[in-house]
Amino acid sequence: MYLHYSAISDVGRVRRENQDSGYAGPWLLTVCDGVGGAVRGDLASSTAVQALRKLDQEPDDDILGQVAGGVHRADDRIAELVEEDPALNGTSTTATIALFDGRRFGIGHIGDSRAYLYRRGELRQLTHDHTFVQSLIDEGRITEEQSRSHPHRNLILKALDGIRHEEPDLFEVPAEPGDRIFICSDGACGTLGPERMADILSTGTPDFAAVEMVRASLEAGSTDNVTCIVADVAEEAPDADLQPLLVGAAADLPRRMPLGGAVGGLFRGHRSGDTGEIPPVPADVPAGAFAADPIDPEAARYAPRPPGRYAWLRRLLVAAILLGLAWVVLAAGWSWSQQQFYVAEHDGRVAIFRGIDADLPGLSLSHPYELTDVDLDLLSEIDAEAVRDGIESDDLDDARLTVDNYAARQDVSSE
Template sequence: MFLHYSAISDVGRVRRENQDSGYAGPWLLTVCDGVGGAVRGDLASSTAVQALRKLDQQPDEDLLGQVAGAVHRADDRIAEIVEEDPALNGTSTTATVVLFDGNRFGVGHIGDSRAYLYRRGELRQLTHDHTFVQSLIDEGRITEEQSRTHPHRNLILKALDGIRHEEPDLFEFPAEAGDRVFVCSDGACGTLSDGQMLDILSTGTPDFAAVELVRASLEAGSTDNVTCIVADVAEEAPGEDLQPLLVGAAADLPRRMPLAGAVGGLFRGHRSGDTGEIPPVPGEDVPAGAFAADPLDPEAVRYAPRPPGRYGWLRRIMVAAVLLGLTWIVLAAGWSWSQQQFYVGDQDGRVTIFRGIDADLPGISLSHAYEVTDVDLERLSDIDAETVREGIEADDLDDARLTVDNYAARQDVEAG
C-alpha cells in the first residue's frame, strides 16, 4: 500500500515566528513543535526534523528500532548544537514520528504533538501527551475539556532537549486501505474538539483536510503555530507530482507557495469558500513582493535579531513610576484602614485605648495611645491584668470604651 499525503504549517495569528516543523514523505510523517518559552524553539524543531527526515526510505523489519534510533539521533543533534553554542541551552522540541512500511505503522512519540487514526468512520487518538494537564486527566482530577483552558496546559514533562535523553513512547499498528492518519502540533489538537476533527477528516482529499484543519484551528481561536499532516493509505500509488513536503521552521524553500507546500494547484475549503494562497506576512524590514525575487530567505528575516526600541530608558522610568505609585496607593489604603481600628491595652500600668492595630513592623509602630484611662492594672486581678497586657480587640471606639468600663467596674469591686 501507499501513502497519499499533504502537509501545512501556519505561523498563526498571534506568534511572530513559527516554532513548528513538519515533514511528510512516502514513508514518513513527523511533526516537531519547539517548546514555547524555550531558547530558539524553532531551531530545536527544525534540527529534529532534519535528522528525522532521513527515515524517509523503505524501512526494514525492525520498524520501531528505526524510529527509536532516529529520535535518539535527533536528540543527540540538539545536544551538539547546544554544545557548539551554550546560549542555546534550554532549547527543546516535541516529536511525533509515524513510519510506514507499506503494511503497518511504527510510531515514536515524545511531548504533546499528536497522531490520530481515522478508520471506518471513527477517530482515535494514538499518542498520549507528556504534559502536566494530561497527568491530571489520567488521575481524574480534570476533564479533557477543562484541560484546554487550564493555566498550565502548556507545561511539557518530556521533550527532546539534548540533556535528559528521554525515551519516546513506541508502538506499531497494522495499516488498512482507507485509513487516514493525522499528525499535528498542539496548535490544532489543543483548540479543536474530537468532533470537529472527525467532521473535517471524514471528507475530502488530504490536501483539503489539511487546509481545513488549519483554517478551523485559527478560526476557533488558536494562539499557537498550527501544523497539520494528513495521509491516506491507498492501494494505488500517488502521482509523480507528489513530492516530500518540508514545512514550518524546517522549510528549505521560500515560503510563498500554496498552503501545504505541495507541487500543484491551490487547496480549497468547503465551509468558508476558497482558502487559496496565504502568503506570509513580510518582516518589518522586508518590502512587500520581495519573496518572489529576493534570494534572501524570508525565514532568516523572520528570525533575525531586531534593533532595540527607542527610548527604552524612558519606558523603564515610566514603569518604575507606575509601580511606585501603585505601592504608595496600597500602603496609603492600608494605613487608612489601620487608623479606623481600636484595641485596649496597657500603657505605663494604665488601661489604655489604642488607635491602630496591635502589631508592629521593624522601625514602624502601627498604633498609638488614643485614650489613657484611670483604670490601674495593679488594682485588677492578675488574670484581668494579663489579658489587658496581651491586648483586647475592639470592633470600634465605642466597643473599646465599653471594655474599659467593664474593667473600671472590676477595679471598684477589687478595691471594695
C-alpha cells in the same frame, strides 16, 4: 499499500515566529513543535526534523528500532547545538513520528504533538501526551475539555532537549486501505475537539483536510503555530508529482497549492507562507543520502557546526582548572587535619596522635606523634577503655595534659 499525503504549517494569528516543523514523505510523517521560545524553539524543531527525515526510506523489519534510532539521533543533534552555544540551553522540541512500511506504522512519540487514526468513520488518538494536564486527566481530576483552557496546559514533562535524553513511546499500528493518519502540533489538537477533527477528516483529499484543519484551528481561537499532516493509506500509488513536503521552521521554499489559491487567501488576518516543498532525491543519490542536497538550504542553516579548531585546548584548560581546585581543597583539608591531636592507644601504651581519629578506605588520616610510658594495663578498666576509644584534644598542649593525668593515675595505681 501507499501513502497519499499533505502537510501545511502556519504561524498563526498571535505568534511572531513559527516554531513548528513538519515533514511528509512516502515512508515518513513527522511533526516537531519547538518549546524554546526566546532560546530558539524553531531551531530545535527544525534540527530534529532534519535528522528524522533521513528515515524516509523503506524500513526493514525492525521498524520501531529505526524510529527509536531516529529520535536518539535528533536528540544528539540538539545536544551538539547546545554544547556549541550554551545560550541555547533550554531549547527543546516535541516529536511525533509515523514510519510506514506498506502494511503498518511504527509510531514514536515524545511531548504533546499528537497522532490520530481515522478509520471507518471513527477517530482514535494514538499518542498519549507527556504533559502536566494529561496527568490530571489520567487521575480523573479534569476532563479533556477542561484541559484546553487549563492555565498549565503548555507545561510539557518530556521533550527532546539534548540533556535529559528521554525515551520516546514506541508502538506499532497495523494499516488498512482507507485509513487516514492525522499528525499535528498542539496548535490544532489543543483547540479543536475530537468531533470537529473527525468531521474535517471525513471528507476531501489529504490536502483539503490539512488546509481545513489549520483554518478551523485558527477560527476556533488557536493562539499557537498550527502544523497539520494528513495521509491516506491506499492500494494505488500516488501521482508521480507528489513530492516530500518540508514545512514550518525547517522550510523556506514556497509550497504549491493544489487547491488553486495562495495560503494567504485561506487564512485572513494572519501571517502565512511558512510551508515549503522539497524536490525528490536525484536518482543517482542512494536512498536516505542528503549530504549533498543543494535544494535544502535549511539543512545547512540549522545543521550543527563542527567544534572550533581549539576545542580540545578549551576542554584541557577546564580539566586543569577543575583538577587545580580539587588539589587546593584537598591540600587545605590535609593541612587542617595535621593541626588536630587526640589521645589513643598504641602498642598497649597511651600515645598522642596527630590528625583525625578516622580512616578512609585504604587511607589513614592520623599517625602516632608522641609515644608515652603510660601502660594501659596499669590503668583502671574505665580509663583504659576511654583511651582505646580515643580522647579528643583542643591542641597538642591539651593532649599532653591528658597524658599527664593518666600518668598520675598510673602511678597511683602502681603504688
